[in-house]
Each structure stands twice: as structure tokens, then as C-alpha cells.
Amino acid sequence: MQTTDFVATVFDGKSNPNKVTVTFTMALNALLKGHTATIILMMEAVELGKPGAAASMDVGKPFEPVANLLEKFVEKGGRIAICGACMIHNGMSAEQMDPRFSIITAPDVIDLLIEAKGSLQVT
Numbered sequence: 001m002q003t004t005d006f007v008a009t010v011f012d013g014k015s016n017p018n019k020v021t022v023t024f025t026m027a028l029n030a031l032l033k034g035h036t037a038t039i040i041l042m043m044e045a046v047e048l049g050k051p052g053a054a055a056s057m058d059v060g061k062p063f064e065p066v067a068n069l070l071e072k073f074v075e076k077g078g079r080i081a082i083c084g085a086c087m088i089h090n091g092m093s094a095e096q097m098d099p100r101f102s103i104i105t106a107p108d109v110i111d112l113l114i115e116a117k118g119s120l121q122v123t
Helices: 017-032 043-049 066-075 084-089 106-115
Strands: 006-010 037-041 079-083 102-104 118-122
Touching: 006 017, 006 106, 017 037, 017 066, 017 118, 037 043, 037 106, 043 079, 043 084, 066 079, 079 084, 079 106, 084 102, 102 106
Parallel strands: 006 037, 006 118, 037 079, 079 102
Antiparallel strands: none
16 A cells, blocks of 8 residues: 555544544545545444445535545545455455455554654544
């Protein structure tokens, strides 16, 4: 996994749209400021790796819906990384995940966090 300037890690999924919204907002803003960025989906957040999973997530103004944030993030070169162990733990498979996203391992997570200039851990 290629390292990036900014890494945002989120542990919650659809059950906590506030935390997901903040994660995607901050990561997109890192890109808009000219940094490279990766969002790591861990634990329940791996459900967001499925195509269309963020479609109903909208906490309201002033925030954008998560689906919009996700598409802008990917379009601008942001990367989404899915914790492989978390995915398996939650009964999901790589075939269910968006093919634009990477499945990563624990050593990849460590490398991403250590090499980043900044990070945000949303738990």
C-alpha cells in the first residue's frame, strides 16, 4: 500500500453517521489542501466498503451526504483501504467490496500511520 500525507481511520459504520461524515469531510479537505490522503475502514466501518453502502448517510447541513463526500474523495485521488481482518470478522468478503478500494493487512495499517504527516482516528 502506497503511503499518503494524511490518514483518517474510522471504526463506525452506518450506525454512527456523524463519525463517518467527519472522517470523510476531513479526508476530502486534506486533498483539497493539496495533500494525499487515505481513509482506513476498520471494524464496523468495513460495511462502507460495499458499493452504495453510504447512499442513505446524511446528517444534514452544513455537511454533505457521505456518498457525495466519498465520490469526491475518490475522484480527487483519495484512497480507501479496508481492513481485511475486520472484513472477515464481520462476515464479509473481498468480492463484496467496491473494486476501487484496497484490502489491507495490519502491517499495512502500521505503515500508513507511521509514514503519514498527520492522522485522524475516529473511534
